[in-house]
Amino acid sequence: MAVGKSAIGRQLANHRAATFVDTDDLVVGQHGPIAEIFASRGEPAFREIEARAVAQAIEQSLGNSAVISLGGGAVLDSGTQQLLSRCMVVYLECDAATVAERIARNSVRPLLAGDAIGRWQTLFAARKPVYERLANLVLDVRSGTVPELTRRLENALQEYAAETAAVAPMPAATKKVD
Ligand SMILES: Nc1ncnc2c1ncn2[C@@H]1O[C@H](COP(=O)(O)OP(=O)(O)OP(=O)(O)O)[C@@H](O)[C@H]1O
Numbered sequence: 001m002a003v004g005k006s007a008i009g010r011q012l013a014n015h016r017a018a019t020f021v022d023t024d025d026l027v028v029g030q031h032g033p034i035a036e037i038f039a040s041r042g043e044p045a046f047r048e049i050e051a052r053a054v055a056q057a058i059e060q061s062l063g064n065s066a067v068i069s070l071g072g073g074a075v076l077d078s079g080t081q082q083l084l085s086r087c088m089v090v091y092l093e094c095d096a097a098t099v100a101e102r103i104a105r106n107s108v109r110p111l112l113a114g115d116a117i118g119r120w121q122t123l124f125a126a127r128k129p130v131y132e133r134l135a136n137l138v139l140d141v142r143s144g145t146v147p148e149l150t151r152r153l154e155n156a157l158q159e160y161a162a163e164t165a166a167v168a169p170m171p172a173a174t175k176k177v178d
Pocket residue numbers: 001002003004005006007008024069070071072102109141143144145146149
């Protein structure tokens with residue numbers, strides 16, 4: 001959470017003249033504020049709604065150029081994991097020190113209520129193996145502005161496409177960019 005998926009994803013889509021979809025925004029548009037969904041219906045209901053939003057975003061992007069920014073916990077859903085195997089997945093690798101100031105002023109992430117940094121670290125430790133397993137490309141976002149990181153990501157994507165095009169038609173391996 002707060003690593004820059006939405007900010008960098010939006011700029012990448014602009015740069016590529018691609019459609020940008022943020023699945024958190026889809027959820028909010030269809031069901032109202034995320035904090036209210038958690039409060040009134042609980043996290044399992046939110047995860048079901050979120051999985052449907054991700055599936056909708058991926059289906060609509062097939063055959064088009066699109067950048068989809070997921071919510072931080074979306075990849076925990078097994079159906080979402082399967083759908084992502086058909087996508088180019090970028091993991092934005094970050095740490096608690098980098099996001100500390102961003103999440104301290106957070107008011108919209110229910111899972112970070114209370115001890116925001118402690119909760120972020122606990123969630124990250126549990127999710128990190130899933131992020132790493134699903135990623136085709138890992139981008140270190142611990143330093144740099146959003147425009148700088150977007151340029152680094154664009155370059156890394158172009159290199160990845162050039163390297164993999166020669167050996168396989170689909171993304172085949174995880175690449176790490178520091
Ligand atoms: N590299 C960066 N430098 C400075 N600020 C950043 C950077 N990346 C993101 N931010 C800022 O941090 C905040 C959180 O970023 P963003 O919403 O893109 O994170 P996210 O990964 O989409 O979070 P979530 O999991 O909650 O969807 C925003 O205010 C964004 O502008």
